[in-house]
Amino acid sequence: MEKENLRLDEIIREENIVFKKTPLLTDKVFSYCPGCGHGVVHRVIMEVIDELGIQSETIGISPVGCSVFAYDFMNIDMQQAAHGRAPAVATGIKRCWPDKYVFTYQGDGDLAAIGTSETIHACNRGEHIAIFFINNGIYGMTGGQMAPTTLPGMKSSTTPYGRDTRLMGNPIKITELVATLPGTYFVTRQSVHTAVNVRKLKKAAKMAFENQKLKKGLSFIEVVSNCNSGWKMSPIQANRWMEENMLPFYPIGDIKINGNFVKRN
């Protein structure tokens, strides 16, 4: 009974804290749907920048998509890019500040449809930047239309009867594609649907920033994520659907490390 009378400031004490928000996230409440992967990926990237102590040397680029306002949440200098152009914008920044850390944050429509050219050529030039690619298989922001990554048979607002590959082609595995380019130094695919996966993403994100010091090429991190609103599912259903349908097609794991392909069994 005694415990119920504890005041808030008696509970919130340094020794009781098991989880703390990194100061590199602002106090602004996320505009993302509850259960969406965007918020988790934001947190992971900001924690890494915090732990590496590189806030004063880091510039991020937000895309056009649900994460267009990433700069409201990330407590770092940022520039908002036109739809798909983030890798070109990052190139311009990095060429002017070659010793700073530059990263883009992009959705699948942004990166693999309208921005395919900018993506491939930034990778091919081996720009010393990091690209975070959030693949939720759909256009979240505009209301759930088909993305280049939408699975065969998957429903969206523009494939109401499921993606017909005879009409719309097959989903593009752009991560495997950019791995074939000598300009990419680190290519990996991760997810954030379990705590273990979040930890693995964090490790990969750290590597992506540390790689920039080496100036050996581009780091490309795909995060397979959910869009529970666009998929018209609850967050839990969405994560389960993702595991059962997205991950077999987009398998998690490193593809290229230190410029070398990772052997897969």
Add this chain to the structure above:
Amino acid sequence: MADIKLMKGNEAFAEAAIRAGCDAYFGYPITPQSEVLEYLTAQEPHKRTGMVVLQAESELAAINMVYGAAGTGKRVMTSSSGPGISLKQEGISYMAGSELPCLILNVMRGGPGLGTIQPSQSDYFQATRGGGHGDYYTPVLAPASVQEMSDFVKLGFELAFRYRNPVVILSDGIIGQMMEKVELFPQQPRLAEFDQSWVTTGKTPDRKRNIITSVDLDSARQEKHNQDLQKKYQRMRENEVRFESTNCDDADYILVAFGSASRICQKTVKIAREKGIKLGLLRPVTLFPFPAEEIKRLGRQVKGMLCVELNAGQMIEDVRLAVENNTVVALHNRMGGMVPTPEEVYHAILQKFSIE
């Protein structure tokens, strides 16, 4: 000692970029301006001044590289021609919206579509009305000589940073390709220290984060932002009008022409004066802001004005607005890469204004 060279307009522009202390150039080849990128890569300005030169995969990429680089507060530029300038409009609109300085050279060719590689002035509307989506303007400088292809680089950067706005140099295939003597200004250092209060450098503890963006979904704030932009364009109209008059003081008739067309008209003025016709030439140097006041003033004094343009008649709309019906405004134009001779313009004057 003066540094005088014989150069193509495009080369003079590129050399001036290096000398003006430009930090970065991003471009994509297209006739008739490819010499800019070729000259820059041959000069290896990373050795001369540390300037970055990068051939992008497209004009879309090039302008978005410029957008990113401009966000670092440095002096950045690009160049192209019609089809490429159309692709760049996305980035130019973003830069106008987020108020970033940069320099854009358009060496005009004929359109529409792929059109022709021959010279033209058919991008006047596009350049002077903003060009991309949204309510915005960019200062537009129209060089009429190789000398000005060089000088306007310096002036262009000054304007770009004074107003934190993209600046367009609207040249054409004649000015870009022709060779003339040019007096080059001395090498200026690239800026080591510059105003970093608004640029992306990485957030330090002593300041709030710097965000470069053009999006704001709050209508009241977006309206305020647009009003502020319009005030800025008004300041340009009040302070940056530039024009050149030749024999206008006693003129009965005035030619109005910019860029290469004005060069032809210079000659026409001479021919007419020799024949006893009091002809003058008003050459807008800035197309935005347009020398409307001066044209209005001249309109009250003369019997007629003839716009000479290498397009279907675009600037004539601004001239007609400016004269407010105080005088007759006629057009002599050529298109598709055709260029009138001075004599042709002279005969157009006689005919349009029924001069015996």
